[in-house]
Amino acid sequence: MKRTPIVLLTASALLSLTLAACGSSASSPAAAASSSAPILVGADLSLSGDFATEGVPYAHGYDLWANYVNSHGGLLGRKVSMKILSDASNQAEVTTNYQDLISVDHASLLFGPVSTLFTVPAAREAQRFGYALVEGAGGGPVVFSSGLTNVFDTGLTVSGTVVPFAKYLAALPASERPTTAAYATENDPFDVPETQGAQQVLQAAGIKTVFNKTFPQEVADYTPIADQIAATHAQVVILGAGDLSVLSPFVHAFIQQGYNPEAFYTANGANPPQFLPAIGGVGNANGIVTSGSWFPGYQNAQSEAFVKLYLKTYGGSAANIDPSVAEGYSVGQVVQAAVEATHSLDQAKIIAYLHSGATIQTVLGPVRFDKLGENTAASAFLFQWQGGQYVSADPPQAGVQGLVFPKPAWGAS
């Protein structure tokens, strides 16, 4: 009996440590309410766990925006204070975190999480309290079919991702057009409809589906799925990979099987800076296609200013800036534009402004929301690894001819 308190004490200490690790800076409700106190902006991000590869760069983007605003007179003349809570990639934490940000911290503004899986519970909680929720990486169709009127996504819609690539393949001359395609996707509310969109376009063009499977988010071994695709000799592979940890085993397995599809599209994971070191160099990257709304070479004044700001703050090279940082930064820009346009922190006014059809210039290019909160003006790029460089192939950036098809052999320079 005497030992029971030791167990409880240790358990309590561990719980406290874990909870303490979830939070960052704090701000009192009284301070948030004061007209001269910093404006508290609350956000939930995945700073550890499966979604940390996006969550951490997003946090950099949010912080970078806050630092920029604070160094340029603040928002409505007040400093901005970011409070980011980590959900540790656990969906159950998302609702709790937004409850805390709203009810305990009295945040004036809310930024969204990463992943469609988290956006719906986050937006529901925000809507319950009348808040707008602007996000950049959680815009699967389910978000916009949930009856939510307060969510706004600065990123690409599903139709802006792989579909342009599918249309490119479908439009090839019959003699060059592939005849078979394989689809494998993670069971994710963004990746599944994305892959289905490509399949509809390719099947309509007569490109036969020879493999089509969905896999769970945590798989002990991707090799048999990849090997099965290789056995079909499909000319096109459309992979709904959630991140590099999914993409990489497919790349390795294809190489090990001696299988080189003519076209290889991945939903995620192929962007710098992590892709090349993971898959063994540029030779294994060349020809792989992905999509997105930003790249470091984007010819846009705001983007160019953002790149300079990023390099000044974090160092490194422009080529290695994670696109998620820019996406996070764009969230801040959109909220800033709404606050400045309405001259208030009134959530109803902010929501009405964002629904008004106003065009906001951001690091991602123009942002204009429809009645559902989708960005109808989003810049969509098809990126491809060419000659060891991650380039925008459609629309082609300066010095790039366009998409390379068929994909070069593995290991080719």
Add this chain to the structure above:
Amino acid sequence: MIYGQAIVDGILTGGVYALMAAGLTLTFGVMQVINVAQGVLVVLGAYLSYELAAHGGIDPFVGLLITVPALFVLGVVIEVVLIRRLRHLSVFNFVVMAILATYAVSVITEGALDLAFGSGLVEVQASYVDNSFVWFGMHLPEIYVYGFLLAAGLLGALSLLLYRTRFGRSVRAAEQNRTSAMLVGVPVQRVSTIVFGIGVAITAAGGMVFGATNAFNGSSGADLISRLLTIVILGGLGSMGGALAGAVALLVVENVVAVAWSPEWAPLVFSVVLVGVLLIRPNGLLGRAVAS
């Protein structure tokens, strides 16, 4: 052919998982410690191999000469600083507190890895990672073949250590009855420390192969631990051969279901197999009854 490939893939990958799970089953079998830090220690081993390969140009298998002793020392430190201090507790409280203590190790290690390496995914590189042996028309990835051979060698060596040496007799005596072992002069405390060190050390080998076949970051251990626990429960807690059998069973069943049916059903089918096996053999495929 695709089913044959799936089965062979499962056997080879099962070897890698057995390597990762071996330490877990060893520390439970001898010490009744369910080391829930095993997953993150695998990732630590992967990072050490990654650093040696990326910055030292050292082949991952050669690098084991450094990483295995390094993790042995870490295991000894964990045992001396944390586990040993819980030995005065009742058996139940010891098991519970050991879980909490190793959970703390897991949280601290993951945090340290995040601080040191960030959230970016990396992978251990070697010239042979993308090469394959062709065998009866099937492509066998070299890294998995080498990993399986390493697993077979290390698990075999561990079995020899446990069943053919004086130290092994001490270990088994401690496993069967700590008090009686102490009474006949077995240095149970020292044996426990060495066993825990070995359990963590062997994780370095599993981590190296895991890191060469998967992109990973500090958080990757969280996904691993549930699978590793499943493997040792299926194989039989405390059994080296059971770890290999459990791992191969897990991977082969999941692979065949993924190919024949759907990857989405693979974990469910495996769970059914697991429950079925435990109903027939409550101590797992190769496990023995655990002393109360």
